[in-house]
Amino acid sequence: MASQIKSHRRFGGVVPEVASRHHVEQITYCIEEALQVAEVQKEDLTAVAVTYGPGLVGALLIGVQAAKAFAWANQLPLIPVNHMAGHIYAACFEQDLQFPLLALVVSGGHTELVYMKEDASYEVIGETRDDAAGEAYDKVGRVMGLSYPGGKEIDRLAHLGKDRYQFPRAMLHEDNLDFSFSGLKSAFINLDHNAKQRGETLSQEDLAASFQASVVEVLVTKTIRAAKNYPVKQLVVAGGVAANQGLRETMQQKVEEQLSETNLIIPSLRLCGDNAAMIAAAGHVEFAQNKLASLDLNACPSLSF
Numbered sequence: 001m002a003s004q005i006k007s008h009r010r011f012g013g014v015v016p017e018v019a020s021r022h023h024v025e026q027i028t029y030c031i032e033e034a035l036q037v038a039e040v041q042k043e044d045l046t047a048v049a050v051t052y053g054p055g056l057v058g059a060l061l062i063g064v065q066a067a068k069a070f071a072w073a074n075q076l077p078l079i080p081v082n083h084m085a086g087h088i089y090a091a092c093f094e095q096d097l098q099f100p101l102l103a104l105v106v107s108g109g110h111t112e113l114v115y116m117k118e119d120a121s122y123e124v125i126g127e128t129r130d131d132a133a134g135e136a137y138d139k140v141g142r143v144m145g146l147s148y149p150g151g152k153e154i155d156r157l158a159h160l161g162k163d164r165y166q167f168p169r170a171m172l173h174e175d176n177l178d179f180s181f182s183g184l185k186s187a188f189i190n191l192d193h194n195a196k197q198r199g200e201t202l203s204q205e206d207l208a209a210s211f212q213a214s215v216v217e218v219l220v221t222k223t224i225r226a227a228k229n230y231p232v233k234q235l236v237v238a239g240g241v242a243a244n245q246g247l248r249e250t251m252q253q254k255v256e257e258q259l260s261e262t263n264l265i266i267p268s269l270r271l272c273g274d275n276a277a278m279i280a281a282a283g284h285v286e287f288a289q290n291k292l293a294s295l296d297l298n299a300c301p302s303l304s305f
Contacts, residue, residue, distance in 0.1 A: 002026040002030050004018075004022045009148045013142070013148055014056070014108075016056045016057075017058065019058065019059045020062060023058070023059050023062035024062055027062055028066070042074050045076055046287070048070055048074075048077070048078055049079040049279050049282070049284075049286070050063055050068075050078065050080065050081060051081050051082075051086065052297055052299055052303065053083060053299060053300035053301055054082075054083055054109065054304070055109070056301065057301040060300075060301060063299075077292045078294070079293065080297055084105050084114075084305065085282045085305070086278040086279045086281070086282045087107065088114065088238050088282070089278055089282040090272070091103075091236040091238060091266075091267050093267065093281065094265050097119075097236075097265075099117060099119070099233065100117050100230070100231075101115075101233060101235065102116075102223070102226055102227050103116065103235075103236040103237075104219065104236070104238070105238050106132070106133050106219060106240075106241040106247075107132060108134035108135055108137075108138060108240055109134070110132050111128040111181070111219075112128070113125050113126035113127070113177050113226045115230050119289070120289055122305035123305075124305055125177050125230065126176065126222060126226060127178060127179065128179040128180060131180075131181040131182045131185060133179070133181055133215055135185075136182075137149075137151040137215070137241065138150055140185065140188050143192050144208070151243075153208075154208045155212065155244050155245055155246055157208035158209040159209075159245070159246070160205040160208075160209075161204075161205030161207070161210075162205075162206050162210075163206075163209050164206050164210060165191060165207060165210035165211075167187050168183050168214065169217055169218050170184060170218065172217070172218055172221060177222055178222075179219070179222060181215070184211070184214055188207075213246075215247075216246050216247050217250075219247060220250050223235070224255070224258055224259065228258075228259070232262060234263045234264075235259065235262050235263070235264050235265070236265050237264070237265075238272070239272065241272075242272045243269050243272035243273065252264060252266075
């Protein structure tokens with residue numbers, strides 16, 4: 001219905017104030033167009049689901065206030081949805097979820113492993129201790145001079161290059177399921193800076209391939225380890241970075257080799273980034289369990305599971 005990517009591209013990333021203003025401008029039109037495209041009337045609706053966190057507080061506030069006003073005006077129950085839960089439930093559009101399952105949620109703001117014994121039951125068993133994987137992609141993309149968002153272009157270049165620059169695989173062999181990408185980001189920046197100081201030109205393709213190889217190896221290795229420690233029926237990879245072809249291909253290969261009894265689900269590309277469908281899916285589960293919110297609901301930018 002609406003996208004802010006072109007606007008944020010001018011600044012090389014998301015500017016919170018700009019994002020909030022775009023939400024104000026577009027949200028009413030989005031609601032009206034969604035009803036028209038779905039060919040439903042307001043009277044046909046059962047409830048209103050809304051993301052209330054985590055995320056940028058300004059954008060969240062616009063969405064929450066609009067949802068509360070719409071729910072009140074149409075006398076509909078309000079369903080509060082965790083944004084990260086939405087990413088996980090995007091997988092249900094591919095096939096029915098079976099529990100217990102493990103989800104790798106990897107995006108611009110989050111990188112975490114979530115164990116689910118049943119619907120709407122979340123246990124974070126691993127998470128980043130500093131930067132998220134998607135944040136590292138965005139920063140590296142800016143250093144390379146790529147347009148925002150840089151992740152897609154890094155992925156494309158990586159398939160054309162070779163892994164010949166040595167970048168760290170932080171915490172890869174530590175006895176835990178946590179992640180760290182700040183060291184990788186710093187190592188990339190230092191390599192690029194030192195090369196420029198010496199007047200050297202580094203291969204964009206090889207830089208992308210080397211950086212992506214480091215990120216993907218850590219994500220896949222930790223996820224496979226978690227799936228072995230927490231036997232699950234399904235493994236879900238979700239979030240914006242789940243659109244990365246290198247991650248999708250490597251995860252598929254390693255699951256087939258090491259977790260032959262586990263069913264891997266990765267949402268289609270259009271469901272990996274932030275979207276309303278995934279919030280509706282998570283909201284459906286919350287509604288079935290009667291987890292509703294009052295009109296006092298507020299945005300919670302630091303919300304966790």
